[in-house]
Amino acid sequence: MLHGGSLPHLTPEETLAPILSALESVLGSARPVALHQPHFAGREWDYVKDCLDTGWVSSVGAYVTRLETALQDYTGVAHALAVVNGTAALHVCCLLAGVIAGDEVLLPTLTFVATANAVSYCGATPHLVDVSPVTLGVDAIRLAAYLEDIAELRGDTCYNRTTGHPLRALIVMHTFGHPAELDALAELCRRYRIVLIEDAAEALGSFYRDQHVGQWGLLSAVSFNGNKIVTTGGGGAVLTNDAALAQRARHLTTTAKQPHPWAFVHDQVAYNYRLPNLNAALGCAQLEQLPDFVSRKRALAQRYQHAFAAVAAGHIVNEPQDTRSNYWLNVLQLHPAYGHLRDALLETCQARGILVRPAWELMHRLPMYRDCPRMDMSTAEHLERHLVCLPSSVDTGSVDTGSEHA
Ligand SMILES: Cc1ncc(COP(=O)(O)O)c(C=O)c1O
Known part of the structure; x- marks a missing residue:
C-alpha cells in the first residue's frame, strides 16, 4: 500500500533517502540538472540566421505568419496571433473578453502570478477560487456550489451578490500541462453567462478528450517563455476560433494602426505586443519538434512514475482521466x-545540484491579492505544502543532451 495507509516512523533522512535515490535513478549522475531548459536540436540556427541575413528581425516578417499557421495546424484552433509573451496574450484575452474596471474575474489561486496580473491590467479584480486535487486546475464541482451561493444572473450578466460587481470571466489554467475539467467548466460558464478564457501557457501539446486545449475558451493564451515546452526566447500567442475577435486581437497588438503604406493613424489606445520575426523564427524551428518534445516528456513522466512506484513518502502527479498531458x-x-x-x-536537492522548486506562492497570499474576494482554499493550501516540481527538460536524464545551454 503506497498511499493512505499507516506509515512506519522514520527519521527525515530515512524518509528522504528513497526519494533521492528514485530521483537519481531517473536523472543519472550529471550535475547540475535544471528544472527546465530549452532544447535546440532542429533548424533554429538556420531560421534565425535567415532573419539576420535578410534584415527581417522586427515585428513584421514571414516567420510570424508561419508560426501562427503552424500553431493553428497543430492545435486545430482557427486563429493564432503571436505576441511578445504569455502575459501579454492573457491581457489581450481579458480585454477582448470585455473585462473592464470594476469587474471580477474568477481564477485559480494556484497559478503563476501572470494570470492574476492580466486581470489587474484591465482594472478588474481577481476573484480567487480553489483547485481540484486531481487536475490541480479549477475544481468544477466546488466552483458550481460556490457560484450557487454568490452568483446572481441579471439579464445576460452575472453578478457577485456580495460585492455587486459583474463576474465577467473565468480563467482556467492547465497546471503543469494537465488539462482542467474543460467540459464541466465550459458548461458552468454557459449557465452563468461568464466568458471562459484558458490560460494554456503551460499546455501547448496537451489534449482534453482528443482535442487540443484552447478550444473551450472564447480566447486562450499560450507562452513560449524559455522554460516552456517550446520557446521563442520570450513570446506567446492568443488563440481563438472567432474570426472577428482574431481581427481585433491583431489590431490591438499592433498599436491599432490603420493599414496604410506610410501614414501613422491609430484609432484607439492599443499595445505594441506583436512578436518580432527573430523570435518567431526560433519558434518555427521549435514547433517542428513539438510532437517529439511531447513524446520525450511523456516518456520522462513514465520513468518518474516507475521510479517512484515503490516510494511511500509521495507519488508523481498523473494526467487526469480523458486527457493527454504534455507533462510540461x-x-x-x-x-x-x-x-x-x-x-x-x-x-537537499538544491545542494546536490538537482534544481527542484516548490509550487507558486498562492495568489491569495501575495500582498496585492490578499484582499481579493475568494472561496475556501483548503485544497490549494494542502497542495502547495506538498508539491515539489522535478527536473523536466526534454532531454532530462537522457545521454544525448542536445541543448546549447550550459
Ligand atoms: C500559468 C502561466 N500563465 C502565464 C504565464 C506567462 O507567460 P510569459 O512568461 O510568457 O509571460 C506563465 C509562464 O510564464 C504561466 O506559467
Missing part, C-alpha cells in the same frame, strides 16, 4: 504525513 513539469506530491519535509527535500 513533472511534480512529486508528498504524502500528507510528510509535508513538513518539503523544504528539507528542496534544500
